[in-house]
Amino acid sequence: MRVLKRNPWLAGLGALLAMVVLSAQVATADTSTDRGGSIIVFPKVVADGTRDTLIQISNLNNGLVFAHCLYLDASPENPFLPVNPVTNPRRCQERDFFIRLTRQQPTIWRASTGRLLSTTDTVGACVDFDLSGAVRQNCPGFDPGNVPNVYAGPGAPFEGHLLCIQVDGSGAPVGGNALKGEAFLESVEGSVGFPVPGGDGVVSAYNAISIAGIEPDTDAVLNLDGVEYSACPDLLRFTHLAEGGTDPVVTDYSATTELTLLPCTIDYETQTPPQVTLQFLVWDDLEIQTSLGSQLTCWFDSFLSDINGGTPWDPSNSTTYMTQVRPANGLQCRGGTTEYQSCVDDDDCLGGGVCAPSPGLLGVAETFRYIAPDGAFTGSSAINMHVIGTRENDQIFLESGVQGICDGGLNAGNPCNGPMECPGGDCSLDN
Amino acid sequence: MLTMKRVVGPLTLAAATLLVAAAGAGAATTSDQPAAIVIYPKVVYDTAPVSDTIIEIANTSTSPIDLHCFYVNATSHCTNTGAPCDTGLDCGGVGACVPGWAEIDFSVTLTRNQPFYWLAGTGRNRSCAAASTCEPLPLNGTGVCAQGILAGQPCTNAAQCGVGPCVGADQSNAGTAVPPVPESLFFIGELKCVAVNSDGTPSGRNDLIGTATIVTDLGDGLIDAQSYNAIGVQANSRCDGDTALVCSSDDDCGADGPCVSAVDSNNILVLGPNDDPEAEYQYCPETLVLDHIFDGAPDPVGEGIWMTDLTLVPCSENFALGQADLGRSTAQFLVYNEFEQRFSTSRPVTCFDETLLSNIDTRNNARSIFSVNVSGTIAGQSLIRPVGDGLIGVARAMKVVNGQTIEDISAQVNGDGLRPVFAPGVGYEIHQLGERQPQDRIVIP
Numbered sequence: 001m002r003v004l005k006r007n008p009w010l011a012g013l014g015a016l017l018a019m020v021v022l023s024a025q026v027a028t029a030d031t032s033t034d035r036g037g038s039i040i041v042f043p044k045v046v047a048d049g050t051r052d053t054l055i056q057i058s059n060l061n062n063g064l065v066f067a068h069c070l071y072l073d074a075s076p077e078n079p080f081l082p083v084n085p086v087t088n089p090r091r092c093q094e095r096d097f098f099i100r101l102t103r104q105q106p107t108i109w110r111a112s113t114g115r116l117l118s119t120t121d122t123v124g125a126c127v128d129f130d131l132s133g134a135v136r137q138n139c140p141g142f143d144p145g146n147v148p149n150v151y152a153g154p155g156a157p158f159e160g161h162l163l164c165i166q167v168d169g170s171g172a173p174v175g176g177n178a179l180k181g182e183a184f185l186e187s188v189e190g191s192v193g194f195p196v197p198g199g200d201g202v203v204s205a206y207n208a209i210s211i212a213g214i215e216p217d218t219d220a221v222l223n224l225d226g227v228e229y230s231a232c233p234d235l236l237r238f239t240h241l242a243e244g245g246t247d248p249v250v251t252d253y254s255a256t257t258e259l260t261l262l263p264c265t266i267d268y269e270t271q272t273p274p275q276v277t278l279q280f281l282v283w284d285d286l287e288i289q290t291s292l293g294s295q296l297t298c299w300f301d302s303f304l305s306d307i308n309g310g311t312p313w314d315p316s317n318s319t320t321y322m323t324q325v326r327p328a329n330g331l332q333c334r335g336g337t338t339e340y341q342s343c344v345d346d347d348d349c350l351g352g353g354v355c356a357p358s359p360g361l362l363g364v365a366e367t368f369r370y371i372a373p374d375g376a377f378t379g380s381s382a383i384n385m386h387v388i389g390t391r392e393n394d395q396i397f398l399e400s401g402v403q404g405i406c407d408g409g410l411n412a413g414n415p416c417n418g419p420m421e422c423p424g425g426d427c428s429l430d431n
Numbered sequence: 432m433l434t435m436k437r438v439v440g441p442l443t444l445a446a447a448t449l450l451v452a453a454a455g456a457g458a459a460t461t462s463d464q465p466a467a468i469v470i471y472p473k474v475v476y477d478t479a480p481v482s483d484t485i486i487e488i489a490n491t492s493t494s495p496i497d498l499h500c501f502y503v504n505a506t507s508h509c510t511n512t513g514a515p516c517d518t519g520l521d522c523g524g525v526g527a528c529v530p531g532w533a534e535i536d537f538s539v540t541l542t543r544n545q546p547f548y549w550l551a552g553t554g555r556n557r558s559c560a561a562a563s564t565c566e567p568l569p570l571n572g573t574g575v576c577a578q579g580i581l582a583g584q585p586c587t588n589a590a591q592c593g594v595g596p597c598v599g600a601d602q603s604n605a606g607t608a609v610p611p612v613p614e615s616l617f618f619i620g621e622l623k624c625v626a627v628n629s630d631g632t633p634s635g636r637n638d639l640i641g642t643a644t645i646v647t648d649l650g651d652g653l654i655d656a657q658s659y660n661a662i663g664v665q666a667n668s669r670c671d672g673d674t675a676l677v678c679s680s681d682d683d684c685g686a687d688g689p690c691v692s693a694v695d696s697n698n699i700l701v702l703g704p705n706d707d708p709e710a711e712y713q714y715c716p717e718t719l720v721l722d723h724i725f726d727g728a729p730d731p732v733g734e735g736i737w738m739t740d741l742t743l744v745p746c747s748e749n750f751a752l753g754q755a756d757l758g759r760s761t762a763q764f765l766v767y768n769e770f771e772q773r774f775s776t777s778r779p780v781t782c783f784d785e786t787l788l789s790n791i792d793t794r795n796n797a798r799s800i801f802s803v804n805v806s807g808t809i810a811g812q813s814l815i816r817p818v819g820d821g822l823i824g825v826a827r828a829m830k831v832v833n834g835q836t837i838e839d840i841s842a843q844v845n846g847d848g849l850r851p852v853f854a855p856g857v858g859y860e861i862h863q864l865g866e867r868q869p870q871d872r873i874v875i876p
């Protein structure tokens with residue numbers, strides 16, 4: 001092992017990293033997948049017995065960093081049936097936990113097992129434990145905290161997202177842009193859904209989406225408005241192979257792409273499933289443009305072939321396509337008792353809600369290869385989407401644990417979680 | 432470990448101060464926003480096993496865009512046979528395996544909102560020989576009927592509309608010819624594409640997005656696919672009255688407006704910090720931050736171990752002379768494990784560098800600071816700082832599922848010289864930190 005000599009570059013790097021901490025006030029106003037953030041989002045986390053997800057998070061700063069992490073379980077109420085917004089809706093259940101990372105510390109955990117907080121580590125390998133019937137995992141290194149397991153067996157799969165927010169020791173949101181992350185989606189060996197000869201072989205990776213903290217305040221409403229935090233993108237674009245088309249390299253195989261989206265406005269307090277009308281624009285290589293729509297309820301995860309029958313991505317027209325997705329224009333209630341319902345103005349939003357634009361979107365795309373018509377998936381790869389423009393209207397509502405009463409303004413006397421629910425007044429917690 | 436001979440601390444602190452002042456405007460290189468230069472750090476073509484790279488590139492604007500693209504062939508060759516090689520053992524132990532650097536360039540035209548692709552191994556042009564995977568060119572864009580009962584319907588000429596013109600059917604890929612990579616057995620290198628005007632001068636249009644997928648047929652029904660987003664370098668706009676200010680609109684400039692493109696018409700593309708009036712394009716990062724699983728670490732999810740390779744390419748390159756006189760750097764590595772313990776090493780990078788992490792500092796992978804044997808933990812964070820020209824890159828994490836240990840892999844690489852095939856694998860982009868102060872330059876013909 002090398003002996004570490006005092007390196008003047010290290011001292012300079014430490015100063016650089018310290019100055020980066022102080023520079024949070026001048027962060028750029030876009031989401032990013034290759035820079036640190038004060039909020040990091042993993043749009044696609046799967047732990048369902050056939051696939052699992054490795055979550056890797058690092059602290060970019062030279063000081064201790066805390067993070068408040070929230071899983072959102074979007075698996076269907078009946079996991080053995082397809083998702084249906086009426087008969088089998090997504091659960092939209094959140095579960096949160098806290099982690100702490102020492103300076104420059106990386107950490108890793110497996111979504112299905114979580115990671116135990118333990119003083120007994122096996123060097124160089126993670127070890128599974130049966131803890132009262134639940135499979136948990138212990139890994140070497142400073143444990144970031146007691147990270148929960150999200151998979152509880154065949155009847156309780158997990159699919160959804162993970163979001164982590166940089167906080168101080170009291171749990172209040174802070175800036176600093178110290179967090180970065182990656183997710184590895186892997187098939188589980190011997191699983192039914194992704195059988196591959198010779199063992200597991202379906203692995204994809206994507207970078208967590210970073211949202212920079214600019215001047216966050218300490219309340220439980222995170223405004224992604226370019227003032228408190230970076231704004232979400234106005235629209236997403238990505239290129240991909242035609243749906244069901246032949247892979248140009250391995251011509252015996254076809255390709256299919258799965259799109260995963262979540263809204264930028266999420267209410268973890270009420271856990272009301274967000275509703276977003278999606279607008280797609282699709283271009284083939286002859287510039288022919290097709291438009292279509294779909295609906296996001298809580299979390300969107302669909303193969304392109306299941307959106308309008310996959311017609312816009314016909315392989316007979318083009319080998320590659322560019323797809324754009326954005327929320328439909330229009331207003332929705334935010335907060336209150338009519339959350340996410342269409343509105344014209346604040347009067348349409350009951351219980352202290354306000355009428356605001358549709359939430360922005362974040363997402364990833366994953367492409368699989370298979371032998372048509374229904375061969376096993378192999379050769380998967382995931383990409384982050386390209387972002388264009390910004391929307392300054394999104395909010396993340398955390399569990400405040402406290403409810404106030406609007407003091408003055410339009411909603412005077414109504415319950416509230418933050419000042420935005422009290423137009424013309426203030427949300428008083430002195431009750 | 433190299434000893435730093437210059438006074439680094441105070442200078443770096445000064446650079447950090449500039450970082451704080453300048454970080455508000457501009458975005459550095461980016462892998463998720465449209466840009467004027469797109470860089471694919473890793474392009475692979477191989478025949479054993481069959482492997483090729485799908486290069487996807489798209490125009491996000493409604494105007495056609497011309498590109499000038501450059502392949503860098505970094506394949507090593509034996510001095511005795513000229514055959515491509517990985518190590519001297521590939522040369523029969525007689526010749527030396529010498530890295531190469533040679534560039535070829537070509538032009539591409541993209542029509543409005545057009546997604547476009549080609550394979551590195553076959554290219555794409557009007558007379559490509561490869562059968563089913565080679566699509567014809569030019570692709571003539573469609574317009575829209577302006578009048579009559581077919582108003583709004585796609586068309587390619589007025590006759591299709593019956594009445595009135597076919598508006599917008601004037602865009603075409605004519606002039607596009609993408610050659611195959613210049614190696615028939617094995618190719619490794621990078622690709623850079625620059626948005627240009629019709630006369631070949633840089634245009635500074637931030638309209639390009641790109642993705643690369645390296646697909647390998649491993650046989651027995653197993654395919655490996657590894658994707659990454661191309662790294663974009665955005666062109667700057669600056670306030671006409673104060674060129675030290677980067678802007679995105681006239682409102683950003685106020686009295687120092689208007690906001691105008693900073694890209695001039697000469698063939699030297701200057702990448703630099705926001706407060707440098709000469710910087711026509713965004714800066715390369717001060718530091719790259721790579722999260723990785725330590726080599727040889729068992730997979731927490733399933734069977735096998737993980738290995739990661741890192742590809743680094745320079746921000747500066749001279750395509751005009753076709754010489755590798757730019758793009759030399761020393762990459763300094765600072766490696767942290769999950770116990771906050773840190774190690775360091777460095778490695779020279781000349782024009783192109785692809786290596787397993789655990790071969791950065793040693794030929795014995797099991798004894799590397801990047802191996803689980805030394806670090807003791809699964810996850811690691813490595814900070815990579817270039818001294819010399821700037822660096823960007825991508826990473827690939829690969830599983831070894833045949834029961835091999837890192838010691839076995841080390842022996843294989845150093846013994847019989849065979850290139851291990853690791854699969855399945857994933858590609859992912861490397862994070863960036865800080866604003867690089869020295870300029871980087873890309874010189875185009």
